[in-house]
Amino acid sequence: xxxxxxxxxxxxxxxxxxxxxxxxxxxxxxxxxxxxxxxxxxxxxxxxxxxxxxxxxxxxxxxxxxxxxxxxxxxxxxxxxxxxx
Numbered sequence: 001x002x003x004x005x006x007x008x009x010x011x012x013x014x015x016x017x018x019x020x021x022x023x024x025x026x027x028x029x030x031x032x033x034x035x036x037x038x039x040x041x042x043x044x045x046x047x048x049x050x051x052x053x054x055x056x057x058x059x060x061x062x063x064x065x066x067x068x069x070x071x072x073x074x075x076x077x078x079x080x081x082x083x084x085x
Contacts, residue, residue, distance in 0.1 A: 013037075022047075039064040 009017040014037040022028040028047035035041070042061040049056070 004021045004023060006018050006020040009019075011017055011033075014035060016034050016036070017031060018034070019029070019031045022030070028045055030043065030045050032041060032043040040061070040063055043059065045056075045058045045060075047056060048054070
């Protein structure tokens, strides 16, 4: 699958829109709206089927939540890769 570069738009503080077009297979146009303050996403997809038999539009959304964190510093210690030092 290959898609066009994603366009990022800041609609207001903590609300962003991301849009991209898939060029290789079904020619989908996707748009995702993300609210970082409330943790809610909504999206829609518009496209044509691979054989060109049908046109479709679909919507989606989700509610996000913080799932905690894992401390990996014991497994992966930070290293200094600065070659100038």
